[in-house]
Amino acid sequence: MRIGELSRRTGVSVPTIKFYVREGLLPAGELTSPNQASYGEAHVRRLRLIRALLDVGGLSVAAIRGVVMAVDDPAQSVHEVLGAATGPMVPRYDREPGGGIEEARKGVAGLIAARGWQAHPSSPAAEALAVALVALDEVGHGQFVEVLDAYADAAEGVARADLDYVAHHVAREELVESAVVGTVLGDAIFSALRRLAHMDASDRMFGQAAEGGGAG
Amino acid sequence: MRIGELSRRTGVSVPTIKFYVREGLLPAGELTSPNQASYGEAHVRRLRLIRALLDVGGLSVAAIRGVVMAVDDPAQSVHEVLGAATGPMVPRYDREPGGGIEEARKGVAGLIAARGWQAHPSSPAAEALAVALVALDEVGHGQFVEVLDAYADAAEGVARADLDYVAHHVAREELVESAVVGTVLGDAIFSALRRLAHMDASDRMFGQAAEGGGAG
Numbered sequence: 001m002r003i004g005e006l007s008r009r010t011g012v013s014v015p016t017i018k019f020y021v022r023e024g025l026l027p028a029g030e031l032t033s034p035n036q037a038s039y040g041e042a043h044v045r046r047l048r049l050i051r052a053l054l055d056v057g058g059l060s061v062a063a064i065r066g067v068v069m070a071v072d073d074p075a076q077s078v079h080e081v082l083g084a085a086t087g088p089m090v091p092r093y094d095r096e097p098g099g100g101i102e103e104a105r106k107g108v109a110g111l112i113a114a115r116g117w118q119a120h121p122s123s124p125a126a127e128a129l130a131v132a133l134v135a136l137d138e139v140g141h142g143q144f145v146e147v148l149d150a151y152a153d154a155a156e157g158v159a160r161a162d163l164d165y166v167a168h169h170v171a172r173e174e175l176v177e178s179a180v181v182g183t184v185l186g187d188a189i190f191s192a193l194r195r196l197a198h199m200d201a202s203d204r205m206f207g208q209a210a211e212g213g214g215a216g
Numbered sequence: 217m218r219i220g221e222l223s224r225r226t227g228v229s230v231p232t233i234k235f236y237v238r239e240g241l242l243p244a245g246e247l248t249s250p251n252q253a254s255y256g257e258a259h260v261r262r263l264r265l266i267r268a269l270l271d272v273g274g275l276s277v278a279a280i281r282g283v284v285m286a287v288d289d290p291a292q293s294v295h296e297v298l299g300a301a302t303g304p305m306v307p308r309y310d311r312e313p314g315g316g317i318e319e320a321r322k323g324v325a326g327l328i329a330a331r332g333w334q335a336h337p338s339s340p341a342a343e344a345l346a347v348a349l350v351a352l353d354e355v356g357h358g359q360f361v362e363v364l365d366a367y368a369d370a371a372e373g374v375a376r377a378d379l380d381y382v383a384h385h386v387a388r389e390e391l392v393e394s395a396v397v398g399t400v401l402g403d404a405i406f407s408a409l410r411r412l413a414h415m416d417a418s419d420r421m422f423g424q425a426a427e428g429g430g431a432g
Contacts, residue, residue, distance in 0.1 A: 158370045
Protein backbone atom coordinates (compact mmCIF):
# COMPACT_ATOMS: atom_id res chain seq x y z
CA MET A 1 0.00 0.00 0.00
CA ARG A 2 1.01 3.63 -0.40
CA ILE A 3 1.82 5.89 2.54
CA GLY A 4 -1.61 7.57 2.32
CA GLU A 5 -3.38 4.26 2.87
CA LEU A 6 -0.95 3.31 5.66
CA SER A 7 -1.89 6.61 7.30
CA ARG A 8 -5.63 5.95 6.94
CA ARG A 9 -5.31 2.36 8.21
CA THR A 10 -3.37 3.35 11.33
CA GLY A 11 -4.65 6.86 12.08
CA VAL A 12 -1.05 8.15 12.05
CA SER A 13 -0.47 11.21 9.85
CA VAL A 14 1.87 11.04 6.82
CA PRO A 15 4.41 13.53 8.27
CA THR A 16 4.48 11.52 11.52
CA ILE A 17 5.06 8.28 9.59
CA LYS A 18 7.97 9.96 7.78
CA PHE A 19 9.32 11.20 11.12
CA TYR A 20 9.25 7.62 12.51
CA VAL A 21 11.18 6.39 9.44
CA ARG A 22 13.82 9.13 9.87
CA GLU A 23 14.14 8.33 13.57
CA GLY A 24 14.67 4.64 12.85
CA LEU A 25 11.48 3.44 14.55
CA LEU A 26 9.80 2.27 11.36
CA PRO A 27 11.56 0.52 8.42
CA ALA A 28 11.41 2.52 5.18
CA GLY A 29 8.90 1.34 2.59
CA GLU A 30 10.06 -0.57 -0.49
CA LEU A 31 10.82 1.91 -3.29
CA THR A 32 8.57 1.24 -6.29
CA SER A 33 9.70 4.39 -8.12
CA PRO A 34 12.22 7.14 -7.23
CA ASN A 35 9.61 9.04 -5.20
CA GLN A 36 7.11 6.37 -4.21
CA ALA A 37 7.35 3.64 -1.58
CA SER A 38 5.18 0.65 -0.80
CA TYR A 39 4.25 -0.44 2.73
CA GLY A 40 2.94 -3.77 4.05
CA GLU A 41 1.21 -5.36 7.02
CA ALA A 42 4.48 -5.35 8.97
CA HIS A 43 4.41 -1.53 8.82
CA VAL A 44 0.83 -1.48 10.11
CA ARG A 45 1.80 -3.73 13.04
CA ARG A 46 4.93 -1.69 13.77
CA LEU A 47 2.99 1.59 13.76
CA ARG A 48 0.50 0.09 16.21
CA LEU A 49 3.38 -0.95 18.47
CA ILE A 50 4.93 2.54 18.27
CA ARG A 51 1.61 4.22 19.10
CA ALA A 52 1.04 1.81 21.99
CA LEU A 53 4.51 2.56 23.39
CA LEU A 54 3.99 6.29 22.93
CA ASP A 55 0.33 6.81 23.88
CA VAL A 56 -0.16 4.03 26.39
CA GLY A 57 3.37 3.49 27.67
CA GLY A 58 4.36 7.16 27.66
CA LEU A 59 7.83 6.18 26.39
CA SER A 60 10.21 8.66 24.75
CA VAL A 61 11.25 8.27 21.12
CA ALA A 62 14.72 7.17 22.31
CA ALA A 63 13.21 4.50 24.58
CA ILE A 64 10.95 3.30 21.76
CA ARG A 65 14.01 2.97 19.51
CA GLY A 66 15.56 0.62 22.10
CA VAL A 67 12.40 -1.50 22.17
CA VAL A 68 12.07 -1.86 18.38
CA MET A 69 15.80 -2.68 18.08
CA ALA A 70 15.27 -5.56 20.52
CA VAL A 71 12.17 -6.67 18.59
CA ASP A 72 14.13 -6.65 15.31
CA ASP A 73 17.20 -8.46 16.65
CA PRO A 74 16.97 -12.10 15.50
CA ALA A 75 19.60 -13.12 18.07
CA GLN A 76 17.20 -12.33 20.92
CA SER A 77 14.71 -14.89 22.17
CA VAL A 78 11.04 -14.06 22.75
CA HIS A 79 11.78 -14.12 26.47
CA GLU A 80 14.60 -11.58 26.04
CA VAL A 81 12.55 -9.35 23.73
CA LEU A 82 9.67 -9.30 26.21
CA GLY A 83 12.11 -8.27 28.92
CA ALA A 84 13.65 -5.52 26.74
CA ALA A 85 10.21 -4.23 25.73
CA THR A 86 8.67 -4.13 29.18
CA GLY A 87 11.82 -3.30 31.20
CA PRO A 88 11.81 0.46 30.42
CA MET A 89 8.23 0.71 31.64
CA VAL A 90 9.00 -0.05 35.27
CA PRO A 91 7.81 3.03 37.18
CA ARG A 92 10.80 4.83 38.59
CA TYR A 93 11.54 7.58 41.04
CA ASP A 94 13.85 10.44 40.18
CA ARG A 95 15.40 10.34 43.59
CA GLU A 96 18.66 8.63 44.38
CA PRO A 97 18.24 5.53 46.50
CA GLY A 98 19.07 6.25 50.14
CA GLY A 99 21.41 4.50 52.55
CA GLY A 100 19.39 1.34 53.01
CA ILE A 101 19.49 0.29 49.36
CA GLU A 102 21.95 -2.60 49.79
CA GLU A 103 19.85 -4.14 52.53
CA ALA A 104 16.68 -3.63 50.46
CA ARG A 105 18.31 -5.37 47.48
CA LYS A 106 19.16 -8.34 49.69
CA GLY A 107 15.56 -8.40 50.89
CA VAL A 108 14.27 -8.42 47.29
CA ALA A 109 16.71 -11.18 46.30
CA GLY A 110 15.48 -13.15 49.32
CA LEU A 111 11.86 -12.66 48.30
CA ILE A 112 12.56 -13.81 44.72
CA ALA A 113 14.34 -16.91 46.04
CA ALA A 114 11.62 -17.67 48.58
CA ARG A 115 8.90 -17.48 45.91
CA GLY A 116 10.97 -19.58 43.50
CA TRP A 117 10.63 -16.92 40.79
CA GLN A 118 12.83 -17.28 37.71
CA ALA A 119 13.67 -13.57 37.76
CA HIS A 120 17.05 -11.91 38.09
CA PRO A 121 17.64 -9.94 41.31
CA SER A 122 19.48 -7.28 39.27
CA SER A 123 16.61 -6.73 36.80
CA PRO A 124 15.05 -3.24 36.57
CA ALA A 125 11.90 -4.52 38.29
CA ALA A 126 13.88 -5.89 41.24
CA GLU A 127 15.78 -2.59 41.51
CA ALA A 128 12.53 -0.58 41.32
CA LEU A 129 11.12 -2.72 44.13
CA ALA A 130 14.23 -2.15 46.28
CA VAL A 131 14.07 1.62 45.69
CA ALA A 132 10.37 1.73 46.62
CA LEU A 133 11.08 -0.23 49.82
CA VAL A 134 13.85 2.21 50.76
CA ALA A 135 11.47 5.14 50.10
CA LEU A 136 8.88 3.49 52.38
CA ASP A 137 11.49 2.96 55.07
CA GLU A 138 12.61 6.59 54.82
CA VAL A 139 9.08 7.85 55.51
CA GLY A 140 8.78 5.58 58.54
CA HIS A 141 6.98 2.58 57.04
CA GLY A 142 9.75 -0.01 57.05
CA GLN A 143 7.36 -2.49 58.70
CA PHE A 144 5.37 -2.59 55.46
CA VAL A 145 7.61 -5.50 54.37
CA GLU A 146 5.39 -7.63 56.64
CA VAL A 147 2.58 -7.41 54.07
CA LEU A 148 4.84 -7.91 51.05
CA ASP A 149 3.84 -11.56 50.74
CA ALA A 150 0.20 -10.53 50.30
CA TYR A 151 1.36 -8.26 47.46
CA ALA A 152 3.43 -11.06 45.92
CA ASP A 153 0.46 -13.45 46.09
CA ALA A 154 -1.67 -10.85 44.28
CA ALA A 155 1.08 -10.23 41.69
CA GLU A 156 1.30 -13.96 40.96
CA GLY A 157 -2.47 -14.09 40.49
CA VAL A 158 -2.42 -11.17 38.06
CA ALA A 159 0.62 -12.49 36.16
CA ARG A 160 -1.14 -15.86 35.77
CA ALA A 161 -4.25 -14.11 34.40
CA ASP A 162 -2.06 -12.07 32.00
CA LEU A 163 -0.30 -15.16 30.66
CA ASP A 164 -3.59 -17.04 30.34
CA TYR A 165 -4.89 -14.16 28.26
CA VAL A 166 -1.72 -14.12 26.12
CA ALA A 167 -1.91 -17.88 25.57
CA HIS A 168 -5.54 -17.75 24.42
CA HIS A 169 -5.86 -14.46 22.56
CA VAL A 170 -2.51 -13.28 21.25
CA ALA A 171 -0.85 -14.27 17.98
CA ARG A 172 2.92 -14.76 18.17
CA GLU A 173 3.74 -11.78 15.92
CA GLU A 174 1.73 -9.52 18.19
CA LEU A 175 3.30 -10.82 21.38
CA VAL A 176 5.58 -7.83 22.00
CA GLU A 177 2.89 -5.24 21.29
CA SER A 178 0.49 -7.11 23.57
CA ALA A 179 3.11 -7.40 26.31
CA VAL A 180 3.79 -3.66 26.17
CA VAL A 181 0.13 -2.70 26.15
CA GLY A 182 -0.75 -5.30 28.78
CA THR A 183 2.09 -4.30 31.08
CA VAL A 184 1.21 -0.61 31.08
CA LEU A 185 -2.59 -0.82 30.92
CA GLY A 186 -2.55 -3.75 33.34
CA ASP A 187 -0.77 -1.50 35.86
CA ALA A 188 -3.38 1.22 35.32
CA ILE A 189 -6.26 -1.25 35.61
CA PHE A 190 -4.85 -2.81 38.75
CA SER A 191 -4.15 0.52 40.44
CA ALA A 192 -7.69 1.73 39.63
CA LEU A 193 -9.17 -1.51 41.03
CA ARG A 194 -6.95 -1.25 44.11
CA ARG A 195 -8.34 2.26 44.80
CA LEU A 196 -11.91 1.05 44.36
CA ALA A 197 -11.18 -1.77 46.82
CA HIS A 198 -9.59 0.80 49.17
CA MET A 199 -12.73 2.95 49.02
CA ASP A 200 -14.79 -0.04 50.02
CA ALA A 201 -12.40 -0.91 52.86
CA SER A 202 -12.18 2.74 53.99
CA ASP A 203 -15.98 3.05 53.97
CA ARG A 204 -16.27 -0.01 56.18
CA MET A 205 -13.51 1.25 58.51
CA PHE A 206 -14.20 5.01 58.67
CA GLY A 207 -17.40 5.77 56.74
CA GLN A 208 -21.14 5.41 57.14
CA ALA A 209 -20.95 1.64 56.98
CA ALA A 210 -18.63 1.68 60.03
CA GLU A 211 -20.98 4.06 61.90
CA GLY A 212 -24.01 1.95 61.01
CA GLY A 213 -22.14 -1.14 62.20
CA GLY A 214 -21.30 0.56 65.49
CA ALA A 215 -24.97 1.44 66.09
CA GLY A 216 -26.35 -1.99 65.19
CA MET B 217 11.29 25.25 67.51
CA ARG B 218 12.84 27.81 65.18
CA ILE B 219 12.81 27.44 61.41
CA GLY B 220 16.47 26.28 61.39
CA GLU B 221 15.67 23.33 63.62
CA LEU B 222 12.52 22.54 61.59
CA SER B 223 14.76 22.44 58.53
CA ARG B 224 17.26 20.10 60.21
CA ARG B 225 14.53 17.80 61.57
CA THR B 226 12.83 17.42 58.17
CA GLY B 227 15.69 17.80 55.70
CA VAL B 228 13.78 20.60 53.93
CA SER B 229 15.78 23.80 53.36
CA VAL B 230 14.75 27.09 55.01
CA PRO B 231 13.94 28.84 51.67
CA THR B 232 11.80 25.85 50.66
CA ILE B 233 9.93 25.93 53.98
CA LYS B 234 9.24 29.66 53.42
CA PHE B 235 8.07 28.89 49.86
CA TYR B 236 5.59 26.29 51.21
CA VAL B 237 4.23 28.85 53.71
CA ARG B 238 3.78 31.46 50.93
CA GLU B 239 2.05 28.87 48.71
CA GLY B 240 -0.39 27.96 51.48
CA LEU B 241 0.84 24.37 51.87
CA LEU B 242 2.28 24.87 55.37
CA PRO B 243 0.70 27.03 58.11
CA ALA B 244 2.88 29.96 59.18
CA GLY B 245 4.76 29.57 62.47
CA GLU B 246 3.57 31.38 65.58
CA LEU B 247 5.24 34.80 65.76
CA THR B 248 7.34 35.07 68.92
CA SER B 249 8.88 38.42 67.88
CA PRO B 250 8.41 40.64 64.79
CA ASN B 251 10.98 38.63 62.81
CA GLN B 252 10.96 35.23 64.50
CA ALA B 253 8.40 32.42 64.34
CA SER B 254 8.03 29.22 66.30
CA TYR B 255 7.13 25.85 64.74
CA GLY B 256 5.74 22.67 66.32
CA GLU B 257 5.29 18.95 65.68
CA ALA B 258 2.31 19.68 63.41
CA HIS B 259 4.71 21.50 61.07
CA VAL B 260 7.08 18.51 61.07
CA ARG B 261 4.22 16.15 60.17
CA ARG B 262 2.88 18.54 57.52
CA LEU B 263 6.32 18.88 55.89
CA ARG B 264 6.63 15.07 55.79
CA LEU B 265 3.23 14.90 54.09
CA ILE B 266 4.21 17.59 51.56
CA ARG B 267 7.51 15.83 50.76
CA ALA B 268 5.70 12.49 50.41
CA LEU B 269 3.17 14.02 48.00
CA LEU B 270 5.94 15.73 46.05
CA ASP B 271 8.75 13.15 46.01
CA VAL B 272 6.75 9.94 46.16
CA GLY B 273 3.43 10.99 44.67
CA GLY B 274 4.91 13.30 42.04
CA LEU B 275 2.05 15.77 42.65
CA SER B 276 2.20 19.42 41.56
CA VAL B 277 2.16 22.23 44.13
CA ALA B 278 -1.43 23.04 43.07
CA ALA B 279 -2.53 19.42 43.59
CA ILE B 280 -0.78 19.32 46.99
CA ARG B 281 -2.68 22.48 47.99
CA GLY B 282 -5.95 20.66 47.26
CA VAL B 283 -4.89 17.71 49.42
CA VAL B 284 -3.83 19.80 52.44
CA MET B 285 -7.04 21.86 52.20
CA ALA B 286 -9.04 18.63 52.48
CA VAL B 287 -6.86 17.48 55.38
CA ASP B 288 -7.42 20.80 57.20
CA ASP B 289 -11.19 20.96 56.61
CA PRO B 290 -12.91 19.85 59.86
CA ALA B 291 -16.18 19.32 58.00
CA GLN B 292 -14.68 16.39 56.07
CA SER B 293 -14.70 12.88 57.52
CA VAL B 294 -11.59 10.67 57.55
CA HIS B 295 -13.16 8.68 54.73
CA GLU B 296 -13.64 11.85 52.63
CA VAL B 297 -10.14 13.14 53.38
CA LEU B 298 -8.61 9.81 52.36
CA GLY B 299 -10.56 10.01 49.11
CA ALA B 300 -9.47 13.62 48.46
CA ALA B 301 -5.84 12.81 49.26
CA THR B 302 -5.55 9.68 47.14
CA GLY B 303 -7.97 10.67 44.33
CA PRO B 304 -5.49 12.90 42.43
CA MET B 305 -2.96 10.07 42.37
CA VAL B 306 -4.95 7.80 40.07
CA PRO B 307 -2.71 7.27 37.02
CA ARG B 308 -4.29 8.99 34.04
CA TYR B 309 -3.82 9.13 30.30
CA ASP B 310 -3.63 12.42 28.43
CA ARG B 311 -5.75 11.08 25.63
CA GLU B 312 -9.46 11.74 25.33
CA PRO B 313 -11.58 8.66 25.94
CA GLY B 314 -12.74 7.13 22.66
CA GLY B 315 -16.22 6.17 21.48
CA GLY B 316 -16.70 3.18 23.75
CA ILE B 317 -16.41 5.12 27.01
CA GLU B 318 -20.13 4.98 27.92
CA GLU B 319 -20.20 1.22 27.54
CA ALA B 320 -16.95 0.89 29.52
CA ARG B 321 -18.44 3.01 32.34
CA LYS B 322 -21.45 0.70 32.47
CA GLY B 323 -19.09 -2.28 32.63
CA VAL B 324 -17.18 -0.72 35.54
CA ALA B 325 -20.42 0.11 37.40
CA GLY B 326 -21.49 -3.50 36.87
CA LEU B 327 -18.19 -4.80 38.23
CA ILE B 328 -18.45 -2.56 41.34
CA ALA B 329 -22.02 -3.79 41.94
CA ALA B 330 -21.10 -7.44 41.35
CA ARG B 331 -18.23 -7.25 43.86
CA GLY B 332 -20.40 -5.41 46.37
CA TRP B 333 -17.83 -2.61 46.66
CA GLN B 334 -18.88 0.56 48.48
CA ALA B 335 -17.27 2.73 45.81
CA HIS B 336 -18.90 5.32 43.62
CA PRO B 337 -19.04 4.50 39.86
CA SER B 338 -18.28 8.17 39.10
CA SER B 339 -15.10 8.30 41.25
CA PRO B 340 -11.78 9.12 39.57
CA ALA B 341 -10.64 5.51 40.04
CA ALA B 342 -13.74 4.15 38.29
CA GLU B 343 -13.26 6.64 35.46
CA ALA B 344 -9.56 5.74 35.16
CA LEU B 345 -10.54 2.07 34.91
CA ALA B 346 -13.11 2.81 32.19
CA VAL B 347 -10.56 4.85 30.19
CA ALA B 348 -7.96 2.06 30.45
CA LEU B 349 -10.53 -0.50 29.27
CA VAL B 350 -11.40 1.70 26.26
CA ALA B 351 -7.68 2.04 25.47
CA LEU B 352 -7.31 -1.75 25.60
CA ASP B 353 -10.33 -2.18 23.33
CA GLU B 354 -8.92 0.34 20.85
CA VAL B 355 -5.70 -1.65 20.48
CA GLY B 356 -7.66 -4.86 19.90
CA HIS B 357 -7.68 -6.34 23.39
CA GLY B 358 -11.33 -5.89 24.34
CA GLN B 359 -11.47 -9.54 25.42
CA PHE B 360 -9.15 -8.68 28.30
CA VAL B 361 -12.29 -7.97 30.39
CA GLU B 362 -12.51 -11.75 30.77
CA VAL B 363 -9.58 -11.68 33.18
CA LEU B 364 -10.78 -8.59 35.05
CA ASP B 365 -12.13 -10.69 37.92
CA ALA B 366 -8.66 -12.11 38.53
CA TYR B 367 -7.40 -8.52 38.77
CA ALA B 368 -10.25 -7.57 41.12
CA ASP B 369 -9.48 -10.58 43.35
CA ALA B 370 -5.84 -9.47 43.51
CA ALA B 371 -6.84 -5.84 44.20
CA GLU B 372 -9.04 -6.97 47.10
CA GLY B 373 -6.17 -8.99 48.52
CA VAL B 374 -3.79 -6.03 48.33
CA ALA B 375 -6.37 -3.58 49.75
CA ARG B 376 -6.97 -5.94 52.68
CA ALA B 377 -3.22 -6.10 53.33
CA ASP B 378 -3.00 -2.29 53.14
CA LEU B 379 -5.82 -1.79 55.63
CA ASP B 380 -4.39 -4.46 57.96
CA TYR B 381 -1.12 -2.55 57.91
CA VAL B 382 -2.90 0.76 58.58
CA ALA B 383 -4.88 -0.75 61.47
CA HIS B 384 -1.77 -2.13 63.16
CA HIS B 385 0.95 0.41 62.43
CA VAL B 386 -0.50 3.84 61.70
CA ALA B 387 -1.49 6.50 64.26
CA ARG B 388 -4.68 8.40 63.44
CA GLU B 389 -2.91 11.76 62.90
CA GLU B 390 -0.64 10.14 60.34
CA LEU B 391 -3.45 8.39 58.48
CA VAL B 392 -3.53 10.75 55.49
CA GLU B 393 0.24 10.80 55.04
CA SER B 394 0.32 7.01 55.24
CA ALA B 395 -2.56 6.66 52.80
CA VAL B 396 -0.79 8.90 50.28
CA VAL B 397 2.55 7.15 50.65
CA GLY B 398 0.95 3.72 50.71
CA THR B 399 -1.20 4.39 47.66
CA VAL B 400 1.68 5.57 45.50
CA LEU B 401 4.45 3.31 46.75
CA GLY B 402 2.04 0.40 46.92
CA ASP B 403 1.36 0.86 43.18
CA ALA B 404 5.11 0.90 42.50
CA ILE B 405 5.72 -2.16 44.68
CA PHE B 406 2.89 -4.07 43.08
CA SER B 407 3.90 -3.21 39.52
CA ALA B 408 7.50 -4.25 40.25
CA LEU B 409 6.30 -7.54 41.75
CA ARG B 410 3.96 -8.09 38.80
CA ARG B 411 6.92 -7.72 36.42
CA LEU B 412 9.01 -10.17 38.45
CA ALA B 413 6.10 -12.63 38.35
CA HIS B 414 5.83 -12.01 34.58
CA MET B 415 9.53 -12.80 34.13
CA ASP B 416 9.01 -16.08 35.92
CA ALA B 417 5.93 -16.89 33.82
CA SER B 418 7.65 -15.82 30.59
CA ASP B 419 10.69 -17.93 31.43
CA ARG B 420 8.49 -20.97 31.92
CA MET B 421 6.56 -20.23 28.71
CA PHE B 422 9.29 -19.03 26.33
CA GLY B 423 12.67 -19.33 28.06
CA GLN B 424 15.16 -22.00 29.04
CA ALA B 425 12.80 -23.54 31.57
CA ALA B 426 10.24 -24.11 28.77
CA GLU B 427 12.94 -25.66 26.53
CA GLY B 428 14.15 -27.85 29.40
CA GLY B 429 10.57 -28.94 30.08
CA GLY B 430 10.08 -29.85 26.40
CA ALA B 431 13.23 -31.98 26.36
CA GLY B 432 12.45 -33.78 29.64
